[in-house]
Amino acid sequence: MNPKERAVCVCFDGSRVLLMRRLHGGRQYTVLPGGGIEPGETPDQAAVRELAEETGLVATVTGKLATVDHDDRRAHYLLMAAVPGEPVLGGPEALAESEDNRYRPGWVPIAELADEPLVPEEAREIVRRAFAECLADGR
Template structure:
């Protein structure tokens, strides 16, 4: 069986990274925006669509960072540049909101990433590497 494929958005706004803080069934954690790749979509197309749905931000993909298998999912991490602005929850995530299922998109300083319960754990290294490269590349 082929793993389900997912596009994962890595967006920076200066020294901040875009994260989705989650509360699900009493458990608090953080993820990068993104979601499933639909039939006929490329990972880049899925990332642009998912980011717009989840946060209202319009973005372009600037780099394919890495593809990682996480259990039953293959995750394509993509570096993106979003139009300036504050994210606003939308799409299926907004419809799924309840007292015990919440999504909070927001910009978080990369310097505070160690304090975030980011899942999957491998995502932290991807974000930090991309941020370090953006500083040296001037992106």
């Protein structure tokens, strides 16, 4: 059986990265925006859709960063050029909000990435590497 697939959005705004702070089941952690790839969708299409649903931000995919198997899910990490703005929670995540299930999208300075409880841990290095490449390319 093929693993479930997920598109993961890596978006920068200057020296900030877009993250989703989560509270779920009493656990606080941070993830990158993204979600499941629907039948007939490419990872790029899913990333654009998920980012718009979760944050209201419009983006285009500018590069593929990594494909990583995390337990039962294959994650496609994609570099996104997002229209600048403040993210606003929407989509299924907004509908699922409750006292014990919260999503808080926001821009976080790259300098503070080490302080975030980012999961999965492999995502931290993918973000750092992508940011360094963007700096080197003058983006």
